[in-house]
Amino acid sequence: MSNQKKLSIVVPTYNESGNVEVLSEKIGEALKGVTYDIYFIDDSTDDTPKVLEELTKKDDHVHFLHRENEKGLATAVIKGFEIADGDFLACMDADLQHPPEILRPMYAALCSGADICVPSRLIKGGSDGGLNFYRKFVSGTARWMGKILLPCLKRISDPTSGLFMFRKEMLQGADLQPVGWKIMIEVLAMTDYSLVVEIPYSFQDRASGESKLSKDATMQYIYQLFGLRKRGRKHDNVLVTRWSPEFTEKMVEKYV
Numbered sequence: 001m002s003n004q005k006k007l008s009i010v011v012p013t014y015n016e017s018g019n020v021e022v023l024s025e026k027i028g029e030a031l032k033g034v035t036y037d038i039y040f041i042d043d044s045t046d047d048t049p050k051v052l053e054e055l056t057k058k059d060d061h062v063h064f065l066h067r068e069n070e071k072g073l074a075t076a077v078i079k080g081f082e083i084a085d086g087d088f089l090a091c092m093d094a095d096l097q098h099p100p101e102i103l104r105p106m107y108a109a110l111c112s113g114a115d116i117c118v119p120s121r122l123i124k125g126g127s128d129g130g131l132n133f134y135r136k137f138v139s140g141t142a143r144w145m146g147k148i149l150l151p152c153l154k155r156i157s158d159p160t161s162g163l164f165m166f167r168k169e170m171l172q173g174a175d176l177q178p179v180g181w182k183i184m185i186e187v188l189a190m191t192d193y194s195l196v197v198e199i200p201y202s203f204q205d206r207a208s209g210e211s212k213l214s215k216d217a218t219m220q221y222i223y224q225l226f227g228l229r230k231r232g233r234k235h236d237n238v239l240v241t242r243w244s245p246e247f248t249e250k251m252v253e254k255y256v
Helices: 020-030 048-058 073-083 100-111 133-149 183-190 215-231 245-255
Strands: 007-013 036-042 062-066 088-091 116-120 164-167 195-200 239-242
Touching (some): 007 073, 007 100, 020 036, 036 048, 073 088, 088 100, 100 116, 100 164, 100 245, 116 183, 164 183
Parallel strands (some): 116 195
């Protein structure tokens, strides 16, 4: 493609040594023909840094930063956004619950003119089958709270996901002050944009490792919501559009 945009994928990691190599391989398969790189921002206490260091020697697309004195998913993602040089920035989890194959239609959505692409488990063609009943309840409650407290989330079907892609220039002048684990709502509340595209995806079972969900993370999310309610920007003229599975496939063929 001429004038191809570069994609940088930011992946926060905490004790994900069993997943990072598989994830990088699957991303490479999904993004054939696309200029991309991956930034692993790592807070691990296991051997994940060693695995990532070896991975950088084998794959030129892979970069990693191990943080010794700073912890937290949201701050890790922001650090990744700061050092990444792509025209488009994506965020995804390391545990393979976000299928790497979805990156290709996300990229197509931005190439078509979207400012942000938010894959959704909750629209036609999507599925949250990778969640057990308890996590579905927690996720649903978090969505409900977010939509009530933040007007910018009301029309987003799956606003508490950690999977999204957006144009890097949106970060200019954005006062991001992330806490906890929900970085996308920070971006949605604190940046300027005009068009959000939602595409369907199926949430997957965790490949290995353990979930990081905790009571502390829940309290941080509540604190984050009330903070964003006070300082979030207005988004009165934002268009949110949803792509069907069939239309998504057509747009991938057209733009990627």
